Amino acid sequence: xxxxxxxxxxxxxALLFGGLIQGLDRRLTARIQRRVGPPILQPYFDxxxxxxxxxxxxxxxTEVCAWGGLAGSAAALxxxxxxxxxxxVFFTQAVGAVLPAVGALASPSPYSQTGGQRELLQLAAxxxxxxxxxxxxxxxxxxxxxxxxxxxxxxxxxxxxxTFAALLLVMGIxxxxxxxxxxxSAHAHQELVRGLYTEYSGPSLALLEVAHWLDTLxxxxxxxxxxxxxxxxxxxxxxxxxxxxxxxxxxxxRLTWPWLLAVFWGPGLLLAAANLAxxxx
Amino acid sequence: xxxxxxxxxxxxxxxxWILHYDCxxxxxxxxxxxxxxxxxxxxxxxxxxNVGNPLHADVLLVTxxxxxxxxxxxxxxxxxxxxPKAVLAVGACALSGGVFRDAYNVLGGVDKVIPVDVYVPxxxxxxxxxxDGVILALEKFRRDADHGDKS
Ligand code: SF4
Numbered sequence: 019x020x021x022x023x024x025x026x027x028x029x030x031x032a033l034l035f036g037g038l039i040q041g042l043d044r045r046l047t048a049r050i051q052r053r054v055g056p057p058i059l060q061p062y063f064d065x066x067x068x069x070x071x072x073x074x075x076x077x078x079x080t081e082v083c084a085w086g087g088l089a090g091s092a093a094a095l096x097x098x099x100x101x102x103x104x105x106x107v108f109f110t111q112a113v114g115a116v117l118p119a120v121g122a123l124a125s126p127s128p129y130s131q132t133g134g135q136r137e138l139l140q141l142a143a144x145x146x147x148x149x150x151x152x153x154x155x156x157x158x159x160x161x162x163x164x165x166x167x168x169x170x171x172x173x174x175x176x177x178x179x180x181t182f183a184a185l186l187l188v189m190g191i192x193x194x195x196x197x198x199x200x201x202x203s204a205h206a207h208q209e210l211v212r213g214l215y216t217e218y219s220g221p222s223l224a225l226l227e228v229a230h231w232l233d234t235l236x237x238x239x240x241x242x243x244x245x246x247x248x249x250x251x252x253x254x255x256x257x258x259x260x261x262x263x264x265x266x267x268x269x270x271x272r273l274t275w276p277w278l279l280a281v282f283w284g285p286g287l288l289l290a291a292a293n294l295a296x297x298x299x
Numbered sequence: 300x301x302x303x304x305x306x307x308x309x310x311x312x313x314x315x316w317i318l319h320y321d322c323x324x325x326x327x328x329x330x331x332x333x334x335x336x337x338x339x340x341x342x343x344x345x346x347x348x349n350v351g352n353p354l355h356a357d358v359l360l361v362t363x364x365x366x367x368x369x370x371x372x373x374x375x376x377x378x379x380x381x382x383p384k385a386v387l388a389v390g391a392c393a394l395s396g397g398v399f400r401d402a403y404n405v406l407g408g409v410d411k412v413i414p415v416d417v418y419v420p421x422x423x424x425x426x427x428x429x430x431d432g433v434i435l436a437l438e439k440f441r442r443d444a445d446h447g448d449k450s
Contacts (some may be wrong), residue, residue, distance in 0.1 A: 044343075048341070048343060051338065053338045053341040053343060053344075054339045054341050054343075054344045055341070055343060056342070056343050056344065056345075056346050057313070057346070060313070060314065060346050061309070063310040063314040063346055064310075064314045065312075066306060066310035066314075067307070067310045067311045067313075067314040067357070069307075070310070070311065071357075071381045071382070072381040072383075073381070074354060074379075074381045077419075154441050180448040183362070212350070212352045212355060216352055218354075219352075219354035219355055219381055220354075220381050223355065242444070
């Protein structure tokens with residue numbers, strides 16, 4: 019019961035602050051491009067507006083998958099903040115991540131089809147890496163419970179530097195940032211109309227937008243596990259990673275999908291696996 | 300409930316996603332519209348985003364005159380945009396056919412094919428007046444919300 023309350027509380031806060039992070043991101047991106055940029059509250063305006071739009075669907079699967087995607091992301095975030103098993107968190111977020119691609123593939127639109135296939139490729143690229151990253155965290159902290167790193171005597175980062183590098187790669191995809199935004203990108207970058215999101219419009223796009231806020235928070239949360247012993251360390255680490263992602267997003271071009279797979283299955287998996295071997299022995 | 304309606308209406312005016320369709324313009328107006336995205340004018344200040352998908356768009360921004368070829372495309376784009384939506388005709392060509400009005404295949408302005416909410420004159424239209432036009436088009440959403448009709 020207690021865990022459920024914590025999870026619901028965390029979700030409530032996530033909805034409150036998730037949009038703010040995206041708003042800051044857009045503002046910062048604009049400043050890097052020497053523009054003024056939208057108001058910080060812009061993501062909330064966008065979601066409210068989308069929610070009030072007329073629902074248009076080419077396939078009934080689209081709406082189901084948008085709800086499913088949001089439910090998956092929300093459940094994963096709730097489980098994570100309630101200190102549940104990291105592997106459970108992983109598989110729940112994987113369900114939430116696959117469903118939007120299924121919805122995109124259900125539509126006959128060629129743009130949506132391409133977007134859906136690319137999203138599946140992205141999943142194939144980063145999910146194995148994320149799994150090994152979480153396995154490393156579990157091994158190094160002696161338990162798979164999400165709050166185990168909080169009770170350690172020292173931070174995890176010194177013993178898991180390579181794993182952390184692999185996690186940074188995963189963040190690039192999950193935050194939908196260049197150079198890893200093959201399926202769909204945030205903001206005004208365009209990829210094949212809107213890639214994965216082409217056939218999601220109005221309310222269903224609003225749901226996926228909120229799911230994206232929650233995914234961003236989950237990934238930042240996983241990042242925080244690497245310096246979970248001090249609040250300052252945690253905040254600093256998250257802020258640095260987030261700022262780094264935004265700078266990289268503005269400074270790099272998009273990779274093609276064969277490169278994407280090569281980066282994740284090559285260096286990504288190797289880094290995480292090497293660190294796992296180091297922790298185990 | 301009233302509060303939520305007010306909030307939604309405010310959000311609609313704060314977040315216009317724009318679909319730009321070039322009917323058969325000389326590209327003069329299009330260059331001015333692209334200028335709106337640059338740091339000098341920065342249309343994203345008003346929450347506007349240039350989208351490439353009618354399903355995501357709130358405002359259809361049309362340049363150039365309508366002719367026998369593109370009339371069907373224009374109609375289709377308009378049809379694919381979910382309500383509430385507004386149409387902005389930019390430049391003399393989009394208003395009336397402009398310098399091309401006497402050509403054998405030109406039908407005339409955008410309003411020959413779809414209902415237009417705001418007319419932005421000029422040849423080419425200035426970026427300032429395009430921004431003004433977008434903001435004026437957003438007033439339509441307020442009007443619609445007040446009267447409760449969706450057309
Ligand atoms: S109004 Fe003038 S600048 Fe604009 S498309 Fe027509 S001819 Fe070109």
